[in-house]
Amino acid sequence: MPNGSRLLKRPSRNSSPLEASRSISPAIPTHSGPGMVDQEVARSIRSGFSVIPLPRAKTELSRLYSQQERNQYMTRKQGAEERDVLGLPSETVTPSRRPKIGMLLRTCVAPALALVLLIAPHSNALAQDDPFGAPGPTKEWDVTLGGGVAVRPTFEGSDRYRVTPMPMLNIKWNDSVSFGPDGLNAYWHDGAVKAGAGLTFDPGRADKGTGILTAGDDRLSGLGTIDPAVGFKAFGEYKAGQVIFGSSVTQFAGADNHGALVNARIATPLPVSDQLMLMGSISADWADKNYMQTFFGVTSLQASRSRFTQFNARAGVKDVGVGLNAIYRIDGNWSVSTMAQITELTGDAAKSPITFSNTNGTVATMLGYHF
Numbered sequence: 001m002p003n004g005s006r007l008l009k010r011p012s013r014n015s016s017p018l019e020a021s022r023s024i025s026p027a028i029p030t031h032s033g034p035g036m037v038d039q040e041v042a043r044s045i046r047s048g049f050s051v052i053p054l055p056r057a058k059t060e061l062s063r064l065y066s067q068q069e070r071n072q073y074m075t076r077k078q079g080a081e082e083r084d085v086l087g088l089p090s091e092t093v094t095p096s097r098r099p100k101i102g103m104l105l106r107t108c109v110a111p112a113l114a115l116v117l118l119i120a121p122h123s124n125a126l127a128q129d130d131p132f133g134a135p136g137p138t139k140e141w142d143v144t145l146g147g148g149v150a151v152r153p154t155f156e157g158s159d160r161y162r163v164t165p166m167p168m169l170n171i172k173w174n175d176s177v178s179f180g181p182d183g184l185n186a187y188w189h190d191g192a193v194k195a196g197a198g199l200t201f202d203p204g205r206a207d208k209g210t211g212i213l214t215a216g217d218d219r220l221s222g223l224g225t226i227d228p229a230v231g232f233k234a235f236g237e238y239k240a241g242q243v244i245f246g247s248s249v250t251q252f253a254g255a256d257n258h259g260a261l262v263n264a265r266i267a268t269p270l271p272v273s274d275q276l277m278l279m280g281s282i283s284a285d286w287a288d289k290n291y292m293q294t295f296f297g298v299t300s301l302q303a304s305r306s307r308f309t310q311f312n313a314r315a316g317v318k319d320v321g322v323g324l325n326a327i328y329r330i331d332g333n334w335s336v337s338t339m340a341q342i343t344e345l346t347g348d349a350a351k352s353p354i355t356f357s358n359t360n361g362t363v364a365t366m367l368g369y370h371f
Helices: 017-024 039-043 054-085 098-116 289-296 300-305 347-351
Strands: 007-009 051-053 141-153 161-173 177-180 183-190 193-202 229-240 243-252 260-271 276-287 316-329 334-345 359-370
Touching: 161 359, 183 229, 260 289, 289 316, 289 347, 316 347, 334 347
Parallel strands: none
Antiparallel strands: 007 051, 141 161, 141 359, 161 177, 177 183, 183 193, 193 229, 229 243, 243 260, 260 276, 276 316, 316 334, 334 359
C-alpha cells in the first residue's frame, strides 16, 4: 500500500447505512450528508482494520448516505399516502395547501352552512313552495325565518340518534333565485315545468364523537374524517295536477367526497283544512362508486386501523324513503311545521360493515314567521 495513504474501514455489505456510518466513525452524525465527510474525519480513523483508500471511502460513504436519504424519503412518502387515505392532514403543511383548506371548511364554512342545510338530505318536503300560496303578483322578496329541533341518526346507517338545532331559512327573490334547505338555486319555470341549477353542501363525517353540527360516531374511529364538500346541482320538476315529479343530479367537489348523487321524488299536497296542510313524498337516491366508497366502503388501510373488515362499495341505489310534512298556519304570518321521514338503505349501502341499521328516521319540528 502506498506510504502516507489515509485509510477507512470498509463497512459490511449487509450493514445498514446507519450502521455503516457508525462503523467508520462514531463522530459522524447520523444526519450528515456526503459533504460532511472530510479529511479531518478520515484522520480520526484508527488503523488495523480492513481498509480502502480514502477517495474510494468517500465515494462509498456518499453512496450509502444517498441510499439512506432515499429510504427516508420513501418512508415519508408512504406515511403521507396513508394519512391521505385516512383523510388526515399532511405532516408537511408548508408545501401543501389542502390541510389549510380542509381546516377552513371544518371550522368556518361548514358550521355556517350546516346551520341552514342541517337536514338537507331529508328536506325535500320543506323545500316545496308554500302549499297555502294563492295565485297573485310575484313578490320581489319572499322570506320565511324560524327554527326548531330535529332528531336524527348520528350518521347515515347508524342505530344511535341525537338531538340537534334546526334553523328555518327560506328566501326567494323574484321567484327565480332561492336559498333554503336544498341550497342556493337559480331556476326558470313556465306553467307546470320548472328547471334550474345551484349549489348544495354536504357537511361530511367525523370518525370521533358527535358534535352538534357534525355527523359521526366513536365507532367509526380509524376510518378518518370525510371533509365537507360543495355540490353542483341541476334539477327539474313537472307538476301534473296536484302531483309534483322531481329529479336532481348533484356532483360533489370535496377533497374526500367527489361522488355523484341522483335523486328522484314524487310529492303531493294533501289539504285537510284552511289552516292545516299535509305534504307527502316518496324518494330514491342513486350514488356512483366514488360516493358509495367514501361513505360506505372500507379500504385495507382503514380495516387495519378500525373495527371494520375491508369492503368495496359499488354504485347503485343507495336508499329509498317516504316522508310526511304537516304545516299548520296559526295566522297570516306564523306557522308550525313538523317533518318526519323514514329512509331504508339498499344495495351495498345496506351491506356495508359501517351500517348498523338499514332503517333511519328523522323528525323535526319548527316555528316559522313568513313576511
